[in-house]
Amino acid sequence: MTVSEQKATDRAGPAASDLAFAHHDHAHCSTDALARAEALTAAKGARMTPVRRRVLEILLEEHRALGAYDVLSRLVSEGFGNQPPVAYRALEFLVEQGLAHRIQRLNAFAACVHAGEDHAPAFLICRDCHTVAEAEAGAARAALETEAARAGFLVERTTIEAMGLCPNCRTHAA
Amino acid sequence: MTVSEQKATDRAGPAASDLAFAHHDHAHCSTDALARAEALTAAKGARMTPVRRRVLEILLEEHRALGAYDVLSRLVSEGFGNQPPVAYRALEFLVEQGLAHRIQRLNAFAACVHAGEDHAPAFLICRDCHTVAEAEAGAARAALETEAARAGFLVERTTIEAMGLCPNCRTHAA
DNA sequence: CTTGACCTGTTATGATATTACATTCATAGA
């Protein structure tokens, strides 16, 4: 099974926060993120080309993690190149620019919903609907760094992810 | 490059803790872990077969993360089956029994140095020598769960990993 | 209008992981 064949996100449910799980004006959330992305890349002198923009749009539309080949298959159907590097390069660019994140656990990518905010993200991955929410990991990261310091280890990058059930799927399961 | 072709661990260096980075009586640490593994599986009625034992030994000998194919190549040279499932199944068994951990960031596996202790591990991965140390992640995990709870997310499993430089490699780099 | 950096397309291949099924092994119960 490819990531794109997994069950789609159920966006209905109780509003409780600004996370992906919560019901929200997704169209606005997407266009807003895209606009910020344009501004951020322009400010850095990075080029937001058609493929890159389209990949970001795809990730934003889904609001969950997509595998590189899922992204690629959409690009192909829109006339872009159909070889893996096309997708991987665009995704790599977005991650470098802080516009997307790689979810290690899933070998997949998700759009960043806090682009430009200099944040320490943790990811909450629902094993049922596969929605990925970006949570604040400041405290967890600080705890990890404290522990690392005791060992004399210098932390450069962290991967903090949780697998479990999102609020909507908990309700449905009950 | 396969994981096994990466630079081997330099085990020399100042003793500072009971972590993998520190100089320690590795032969003892290995045989001890193996003995505990035997006891734990026996207690649970799980079968510690030759392949499984050998895979655990291999992971313990290295004291770093090995890819499934690295493990497999060693098994082959010792007369075990030479197809991927041989390695993956043994590794899966060890992970289920809490005798090894999967390092997401590396798509690799490392022996658990606290088997049977019911711990919340974080992994400190040196990007230079590739040694993987298991640190306590209780505090980081608690922080992550607190944040998840705010979103109504139920955490089932966590992945907490740090990439950086171990004490030995920091010294050598400086 | 040239040059150089960057981006894109494509080929080829490498690395990681799983499904499916046949065979062998260990052990509990007859």
Add this chain to the structure above:
DNA sequence: TCTATGAATGTAATATCATAACAGGTCAAG
């Protein structure tokens, strides 16, 4: 002791994820 049974292993085939290398195109600074 002798099976019956479930577990473990061996093997083939294939799916999935990722990168190296190079050719050609685009664009903006000089």
